[in-house]
Amino acid sequence: MDESWTKAKAVFAILAIPPVFWLLAFFLIPLGVIWGYSFGENKSLTEIAVNGTFSNYVHAIKPLYLGIILKSFWFAAVTTVLCLIVGFPVAIAITFATEKSKAWLLLLIMLPFWTNLLIRTYALMAVLRTEGYINFTLAFFWNGLSGLTGLLGHPLGAFQPLELLHNNFAVVFGLVYVQLPFMVLPLYAALDRLDRSLLEASLDLGAGHLTTFRRVVVPLATPGIVSGVLVTLIPSIGAYLTPDLLGGPSSQMIANVIERQFKTANDWPFGAALSFLLMYMTFLAIAVQAIVSRNRRARD
């Protein structure tokens, strides 16, 4: 295998041109421009002078902005934990399903990607709002029940709709809904590779189901868990649409602040600095995680 492609270097190079061009032209160069802006200053409404200043970063590490980043991280962490709790049983169920239903179940997991995120979020709003589908259904049953108890002389009183939209609950709910497939798929990939005979051995040798899960399944699924956590956590920290549409007065996340810098506030250098601050932090967290896991492997 190795030999075959080293021999065909020319073919490899030609095949590599489009993706490399794409990566450069549409990712690295624009990213570089924004990175440059983060060391710049507004000269007028339309001009930015990149003069190597650190003032944007100094501004970005004010407690106000660090607090918002921390809060975004907290939202993302809660989302990730919930996704893990919900996603693990789902991944196990798919792993143990028959070959035929497996394909269908995976399709169901991926189905939401066929619809634009914005449209799905608007649909969630219609479900959660004060006069939305959930409250509509609850009111229907409440009124039915109230009618029954009314016959006995004790009506239940008017239905109080649940406040489900425009608060932090709605934001976490929306984030879990959006991110769940990103958790389930890597978990499934890890669990599907798992050698079933190890589970049988564990059960045969006297471990209960819980012990088997804890000491055999989870350690073997760790790579899946780690990648699932990363691909859930990182996009959640930078979530913009979900807090914007589902959130309440205290649901501002860092991406909403960044968005305003590029729009109303017209402060691109500061918005760029905030974006990159977030990126530096994410890189740092991944690096720390990598070092920790390498040390642990080295000890084992």
Next chain:
Amino acid sequence: MRPVPGPVRSSRRSLLAGLGAAAAGLSFAGLDGCASRGPIGANGEERKLNLYNWDTYTGKTTLSDFKAATGISVRMSLFATNDELFAKLKAGNPGFDVIVPSNEYVTRFRIAELLMPLDHAKIPNRVNLLPGFVNPPFDPGRRYSMPYTWLVLGIGYRKSKMDGVPDSWKWVMDSPRYSGRIGVFSEADDMIELGAKYLGHSVRDIPAALIDRVAEMYIRQKPHIKIFHHDEGQDLLLSGDIDIVMEYNGDIAQVMLEDPDLDFVVPREGSILNSDCLCIPKGAPRPDNAHQFINFILDGHNGAEIYQTIKYPTANAAALALMPPDYRDNPVIFPPPEVMARCEYADFEGLDRAHLFDETVTRIFAA
């Protein structure tokens, strides 16, 4: 009877605003390529016009009428916010002939030297303007802009849920009475400027100490505020999510047609006036067509056709005269003069000011 739950309606700005980011890069790829040139008109310009406008902001036959009258076909593209408009043009005009910024952004465009001065000789219909719109503070002498509509911010509310008419900003900014049912506009400038107005100051030249007082007031009020909305206040009001909201008169006038329990008032402290204006950006490929278009819109009949559809207040006396009484005498579309006397235009006061306002609302949202 309120509507049963259903998908959220799109309005002038909300849905498009969300999609805008995704669509921004795509919509203009082939706006004015070197491809086919169409027929040339008597003025030596191609018989085409690129109009960049708000959504749901023309009459049903406006563009086809213009084509019938002049032979010029209009291609209209839509923007959702002034920021989107400004961002699109600040790197150079991609080929628009006419744009429709709001007053404050007329100032921004002017400062950034992105507008072409208007040739008044080509716009004889400017005599139709109402006297109050001939010489506005944001464009003295109307050198760069002609008014399309105007708007005023006020309070939209559900009559059956209020104790009397909520004719003070107090009920949204500074009182627990309607706790949990209040919507506040999330635009930084509008929030801070209206807060200052409520506390007795003009919406212009607000001192730093007063900005802090306004921020403290909103932070105190936050537990009672249900949502800081993005100009979809009329939809939230209609769907019953909130009962009292800071919003534009034109937006509330539209939903009042669907629900008679809704109403609108401009608070007694006064408010902010806005005016969306027709301008020609620098680098417009067909400036003479653009002048023809602006003159066409300012014609009484053509104007009336637009306002019949969009229900926004007009700045055009000739069009107003042709409108039915349910528009002309509608106190929501045209609040009484003594109320209007206490309203003023906000002004663009520089980037530092915009940054300060933004940081202040960031602080309020984060508190």
